[in-house]
Amino acid sequence: MLTAIVPLDLKRRPKDLIEKAKKLAEKAAENNIKIVFGYNNRNTSHDINFLKSMGKYLNVKIRQTQNFGPSINTSQLRNLAFEGVDSEFIILLDVDIYPDFPLFIECQKEVYQEKKPFIILPCLYLTKHGTKLLTNRTLDKDQIKDKFFSFSRKEFLHLASPSSIVIFRKDDYSRIGGFNESFSGHGYEDFDFLIRLGSAYKLIKKPNDFLLDIPYRSPLFAVGFRKSLGKLCIDSLVKKRLAFHLYHEKDSDEFYYKSRKNNYVIFSDIHMKEIDTKIETEETLVEQFISHCNLIGSTYQLYSIFFDNKPGHIDRVDTLKRRLKFIFNI
Known part of the structure; x- marks a missing residue:
């Protein structure tokens, strides 16, 4: 099984990110792929909208933190998402990446086969x-x-x-200390x-x-x-x-x-x-x-x-x- 870990902070262009996150979740579900969002919840109306929209996707987990400062710490959000991974393989994605899951699965199979x-x-x-x-x-x-x-x-x-789009084993994330x-x-x-x-x-x-x-x-x-x-x-x-x-x-x-x-x-x-x-x-x-x-x-x-x-x-x-x-x- 392959899990995508995706960092998300709606401080910037929230409407665009929400729409892309929904499309990513939808396409992942069609391909039996799990997604874990490392999510910074700033308690805005956009955050409420996002959390509500993700509720219908059974393949999605959301790991939350709260940081109200001006900075977006993608490393922290990826590490947060990693804590929710329960599959053997991981792909690092952003919501701006086109959800080409057949390609990602093809690559995962090669890693599984140790090619x-x-x-x-x-x-x-x-x-x-x-x-x-x-x-x-x-x-x-x-x-x-x-x-x-x-x-x-x-x-x-x-x-x-x-x-930054890489497909690899979950154990390697821990082995190198994450982000x-x-x-x-x-x-x-x-x-x-x-x-x-x-x-x-x-x-x-x-x-x-x-x-x-x-x-x-x-x-x-x-x-x-x-x-x-x-x-x-x-x-x-x-x-x-x-x-x-x-x-x-x-x-x-x-x-x-x-x-x-x-x-x-x-x-x-x-x-x-x-x-x-x-x-x-x-x-x-x-x-x-x-x-x-x-x-x-x-x-x-x-x-x-x-x-x-x-x-x-x-x-x-x-x-x-x-x-x-x-x-x-x-």
Whole structure:
């Protein structure tokens, strides 16, 4: 049995999150999947609405806490949700993830068969237009994916590889100590968790450049810790196993997003102690990706989109507000 643990705090965009939570619960029930929400109840009318709406789903548990401060501690909420898990396998999800449970179950079966200790799914972030096509069933998930591999731009913002969507054994969550609750707000708590999970299976090395914090549009151009984690996603990329992140408005000035700088300091302080100067920097992910394609008898030319590192440009921006911000660099 597979259980999704999902953090939820309705401080931001409550109506959107409630609707997505209901859809996630509904699709999980259809696929015999349990959900445990780690939930921060702020005692608002939205919280009352959410709790009432979840009452009809027998596959849903809600583990609650109360924090009325400005911060959202996703790590705390995930750890809270974990306490309600009674299945052998877990998937980390957010309510913004498209509920592709057949894909998640397929991955869980591979972990069960011990083909892999865990599976991290790369995640395609959809634009408002792409989200509408998928959720309105104008296009199915395979058709949306085909558009991505055909270099269509208006449906997609970027590809996150790695992402925080990971399928693994419940025992491993406990073994590595769960999420570090020192992280608060947005960013780096998922990288920290994945690094510790990979390290538990001796799949992560920490060379001199490990703490480089440079994002690239191409998943194969990654450096530093993103490269170390990206190596663990190569098989998923080659198999075109991609999750989808549904669009929502984002205000980078929000307190939630401003916490990234402080979270990186926490992240670097933790992992700086484990840098091994004797480890030579590994070959690039481009080289590793091509080697993996050769190993399974595929050709890297089928995945040209993964090599696309063109900076953001106007045809990726699908709303007037975002276009204006892009044009005026604000």
